[in-house]
Amino acid sequence: MNPNEELIRASVHDAVIRAVTEISADAKGLLEDALARETNETAKSMLSSMVENLSIAKQADKAVCQSPGYPTAWLTYGDENMPHCVKDAIAEAVAEATKKGYLRPSMVDPLTRVNSGNNTGKGVPNIEYEYVPGQKYVDFIISFKGCGAELGNAMQIMTTAKLGKNLSGLKRFILETAINAGGKPCPPYGIGIGIGGQMDVAAKLSRKAISTRRWDDVNPDPELATLETELKDAINSLGLGAAGTGGDTVCLALKMERAHTHTAIAPVCINFHCWVARRAGIRIHDDGHVEKLL
Amino acid sequence: MATYHLSTPLQEEDMRKLVIGDVVYLTGHIFTARDMAHLKIRGLLEEGRPLPKDFTGAAVFHAGPVALKNEDGSWRLNVIGPTTSIRMEPYADVVGKMGIRAVIGKGGMAEDTVRACGAYGYVYLQAAPGCAAKLAQGVEKINDVTWFELGMPEAIWDLQAKEFGPLVVGMDTHGGSIYASLKQAAFEKIDALYPA
Numbered sequence: 001m002n003p004n005e006e007l008i009r010a011s012v013h014d015a016v017i018r019a020v021t022e023i024s025a026d027a028k029g030l031l032e033d034a035l036a037r038e039t040n041e042t043a044k045s046m047l048s049s050m051v052e053n054l055s056i057a058k059q060a061d062k063a064v065c066q067s068p069g070y071p072t073a074w075l076t077y078g079d080e081n082m083p084h085c086v087k088d089a090i091a092e093a094v095a096e097a098t099k100k101g102y103l104r105p106s107m108v109d110p111l112t113r114v115n116s117g118n119n120t121g122k123g124v125p126n127i128e129y130e131y132v133p134g135q136k137y138v139d140f141i142i143s144f145k146g147c148g149a150e151l152g153n154a155m156q157i158m159t160t161a162k163l164g165k166n167l168s169g170l171k172r173f174i175l176e177t178a179i180n181a182g183g184k185p186c187p188p189y190g191i192g193i194g195i196g197g198q199m200d201v202a203a204k205l206s207r208k209a210i211s212t213r214r215w216d217d218v219n220p221d222p223e224l225a226t227l228e229t230e231l232k233d234a235i236n237s238l239g240l241g242a243a244g245t246g247g248d249t250v251c252l253a254l255k256m257e258r259a260h261t262h263t264a265i266a267p268v269c270i271n272f273h274c275w276v277a278r279r280a281g282i283r284i285h286d287d288g289h290v291e292k293l294l
Numbered sequence: 295m296a297t298y299h300l301s302t303p304l305q306e307e308d309m310r311k312l313v314i315g316d317v318v319y320l321t322g323h324i325f326t327a328r329d330m331a332h333l334k335i336r337g338l339l340e341e342g343r344p345l346p347k348d349f350t351g352a353a354v355f356h357a358g359p360v361a362l363k364n365e366d367g368s369w370r371l372n373v374i375g376p377t378t379s380i381r382m383e384p385y386a387d388v389v390g391k392m393g394i395r396a397v398i399g400k401g402g403m404a405e406d407t408v409r410a411c412g413a414y415g416y417v418y419l420q421a422a423p424g425c426a427a428k429l430a431q432g433v434e435k436i437n438d439v440t441w442f443e444l445g446m447p448e449a450i451w452d453l454q455a456k457e458f459g460p461l462v463v464g465m466d467t468h469g470g471s472i473y474a475s476l477k478q479a480a481f482e483k484i485d486a487l488y489p490a
Contacts, residue, residue: 041295042315042462049422049460057373057427066360066375066426067447101372104360105446113330115445146424148378148401168488175487179480182473183401184378186423234487238480243423244401245462245472276424 002083002138004288009085011282011290012140016093019142019280020102021057023064024294026215027190027252027277028054034188034242034249043247047188050242050275065276068103069144071125074212078135081286086140090125094118103144128204141281141294143211149189149272152181155199158266170195170268171231177270178235178251183244186274188252190215191235194269196259205257206271211279214294215253224256299457303351304395306415312463314470318419319459320396323352323452324433326359328377330448331441332385339391346440347452349392353419356382356399358447360426361436369436371453375426376400379418383407390414402464402473411467418465420472432458 002008035047057064071094075086097103098119107121108114125142154177156162162169174193194205219225232254241247252275261267281293295315300308302322312318325347327335338345359374379399382389386406389397395416397403400423411417421429437452465471 045317045460045462046422049425049428053422053425053428056431060427062427062430063360063373064427065424066358066373067377101360101362104358106358108445113448115447117445148423151378151380168490171488172484172490175484176481179477179484182477183420183423184380186400237487238483240476240480243420243462244476245420245464246476274424 002077002081003286004284005083005085007288007290008083008138008284009089011284012086012089013093015140015280015282016090016142017097019144019278020063020068020097023054023277024279027275030215030252031188031275034252038242038248040241040247042245043241043243043249046243046245063102064278065146066104067146067148068106068119069146069278071142071144072207072211073125073127073140073142074130074208075127076130076132076135076139078132078137081136081138083138087125087127090127090142091120094120094125128208137283137285139281139283139293141212141279144278145207145211146186146274146276149185149274152177152185152272153270154180155203155267155269157199158268159264160266163266171234173268174231174270175234175238178240179238181272182240185272186276187240187244187250188242188275189250190253190255190273190277191251192271192273193254193256194271195256195266196261197267198261198265199267199269201259202267202269203271205259206269209255209257210253210271210273212281213255215277219256221258224258228254228256302353304353305351306395309395309415309417310467312417313466313468314463314472316463317459318461318463319457320353320461321456321458324355324398324455324458325349325352326355326357326374326451326453328356328358328448329381330444331450332382332388334441335392336385336388339388345392347450349394351393351395353396353398354389354394355453356397359451361439361446361451369439371430371433371436373426373430374433375429376421376423379403386410390416398461402471408465408469408471408474411465412469415467417463417467419461420464421461429458432456
């Protein structure tokens with residue numbers, strides 16, 4: 001149990017409601033920058049609609065996007081502060097948000113396609129728990145990631161040969177994936193790339209990279225930081241543009257994470273996140289102090 | 295790039311005038327339909343059974359709204375925006391046979407739709423993605439809902455639209471597709487960036 005269960009319940013509730021009613025400030029800033037730089041007329045119109053949509057939604061107290069996406073939360077905790085209320089708190093907030101019209105009921109059984117009607121169901125919300133020895137606070141980040149973006153995702157178990165000289169094979173795979181994704185992931189999007197482990201590890205890293213990191217941060221891993229900038233610029237130079245109808249910015253952010261893998265393989269997962277970055281993150285210290293992360 | 299203000303029932307000759315890049319605002323009947331509705335409509339057409347609505351000259355919107363129920367049982371629209379259209383690519387001919395003149399969505403469609411746009415005389419219109427609060431301002435009301443048992447996103451919502459847009463012609467009746475052109479040009483750039 002956490003010493004502040006009730007505080008955590010209330011804070012998680014508020015974070016979920018914040019996540020579904022606005023987009024995170026980092027993504028909003030990058031979107032506005034992209035509009036200011038854009039030279040293509042159609043892209044300017046698309047980006048203007050996006051910026052305008054944010055203020056209309058805020059003024060009218062409405063959802064930014066009709067699709068609730070799919071909720072995943074990341075929870076880290078220490079030795080004696082694992083909260084027990086998080087799953088219930090998310091479910092309650094999601095049910096409330098659904099009733100109020102912030103979230104369209106959209107979770108279905110994967111085979112029968114029957115809609116649960118309240119945006120919960122088996123395995124939903126998905127929560128990734130992580131124990132961090134000695135941590136004197138709880139970190140909670142939730143992300144409602146759109147699912148059109150999922151249709152652009154790609155995974156490949158690469159090899160030493162496929163990575164290529166100076167990683168040219170890896171870079172080509174990432175650019176080809178962006179071209180094939182086109183306008184499907186609601187550009188200007190974010191891209192999370194997980195490399196390493198086996199398929200499952202790379203996939204989880206890819207979602208975590210783009211859903212939990214600030215889109216305007218710099219990777220503390222200098223090699224990945226260089227790759228992130230190079231690949232984001234390369235993807236933008238392809239001319240795909242906002243909405244995928246041509247223009248200067250199709251990618252707002254590209255975030256990479258790596259883990260060691262087996263010498264035979266290099267699993268790579270590429271994970272798109274639409275521009276509607278519905279995310280919220282908080283840190284709840286054991287002394288009761290609550291800090292905003294995202 | 296021209297701008298058009300069009301009303302349903304949309305006429306084939308007007309659709310054939312449109313070229314990629316043109317901007318369209320739509321007034322009249324817009325029906326939402328996504329994966330399940332298309333699947334069900336294809337089944338009805340194959341069995342020669344009647345469709346639940348007259349789609350002649352209307353627009354189909356790849357979308358599922360957030361709708362709220364009023365006390366009298368009617369529905370009001372909260373927000374609505376486009377879903378990813380490529381999922382409906384298998385129904386390029388179904389849409390033509392329904393008499394639909396415009397498909398509204400996001401992300402574009404593929405070769406079968408390019409061909410069907412020319413053959414049947416319909417166009418594909420790109421809405422701004424993720425802009426559900428703004429786009430909802432172009433919908434006056436929900437006329438009714440069909441097949442609600444499919445769930446809120448998958449049902450067919452009959453929307454009364456007024457100056458719904460802006461929508462960009464992404465695929466026209468002349469074989470033009472913004473998406474195909476951009477894809478080809480982008481693939482040509484890869485070799486210069488990262489030689490194989």
